[in-house]
Amino acid sequence: GDSVTQMEGPVTLSEEAFLTINCTYTATGYPSLFWYVQYPGEGLQLLLKATKADDKGSNKGFEATYRKETTSFHLEKGSVQVSDSAVYFCALSASSGTYKYIFGTGTRLKVLA
Amino acid sequence: DVKVTQSSRYLVKRTGEKVFLECVQDMDHENMFWYRQDPGLGLRLIYFSYDVKMKEKGDIPEGYSVSREKKERFSLILESASTNQTSMYLCASSPTGMAYEQYFGPGTRLTVT
Numbered sequence: 206g207d208s209v210t211q212m213e214g215p216v217t218l219s220e221e222a223f224l225t226i227n228c229t230y231t232a233t234g235y236p237s238l239f240w241y242v243q244y245p246g247e248g249l250q251l252l253l254k255a256t257k258a259d260d261k262g263s264n265k266g267f268e269a270t271y272r273k274e275t276t277s278f279h280l281e282k283g284s285v286q287v288s289d290s291a292v293y294f295c296a297l298s299a300s301s302g303t304y305k306y307i308f309g310t311g312t313r314l315k316v317l318a
Numbered sequence: 319d320v321k322v323t324q325s326s327r328y329l330v331k332r333t334g335e336k337v338f339l340e341c342v343q344d345m346d347h348e349n350m351f352w353y354r355q356d357p358g359l360g361l362r363l364i365y366f367s368y369d370v371k372m373k374e375k376g377d378i379p380e381g382y383s384v385s386r387e388k389k390e391r392f393s394l395i396l397e398s399a400s401t402n403q404t405s406m407y408l409c410a411s412s413p414t415g416m417a418y419e420q421y422f423g424p425g426t427r428l429t430v431t
Binding site for chain 2: 247294
């Protein structure tokens with residue numbers, strides 16, 4: 206079945222460091238891919254998305270490119286801030302006609318001043 | 319601004335009690351979802367609904383039931399709460415179509431003692 210694998214956390218970085226959080230997926234067809242962010246004590250909110258191969262999603266300085274050849278959707282940011290400390294979830298929505306979304310287990314990011 | 323609200327942020331119940339968690343969305347979305355979130359396990363789908371009075375089991379439906387009598391409201395019911403149901407419960411909604419993201423509520427942290 207469909208699945209999402211993302212790197213284990215926690216990831217600890219200094220402010221202004223470069224961030225990469227890896228995400229790979231297994232799916233039949235052509236899923237849509239998402240990154241969500243969860244700040245402490247809150248629900249998840251959409252960070253960015255891509256709906257077809259080679260699409261790049263971007264928001265708030267974060268980027269991710271839908272790579273079908275490597276089945277990946279890695280999240281990157283050039284210069285992280287303390288306010289980026291949160292848990293990040295990679296997810297896909299299946300193209301097979303179901304209504305289900307598949308989430309990774311989440312990666313906790315801690316940015317130190 | 320789109321909104322998904324959940325009836326309680328924090329809830330403490332006793333073992334054996336019947337527990338109702340309510341979720342309301344104001345976006346006229348067809349699909350609604352209940353997840354539980356546990357450390358190291360990410361989000362696990364309990365039930366989802368793609369239309370009024372329609373529901374489908376997710377990955378972990380045991381011990382739960384749901385009700386959707388109106389389009390905007392999706393209730394999760396714990397028939398007889400147990401300590402292993404202590405968790406964070408997240409409600410989400412989405413339009414129909416794989417390109418659409420989910421919108422999440424703030425979550426209910428349920429403790430069963």
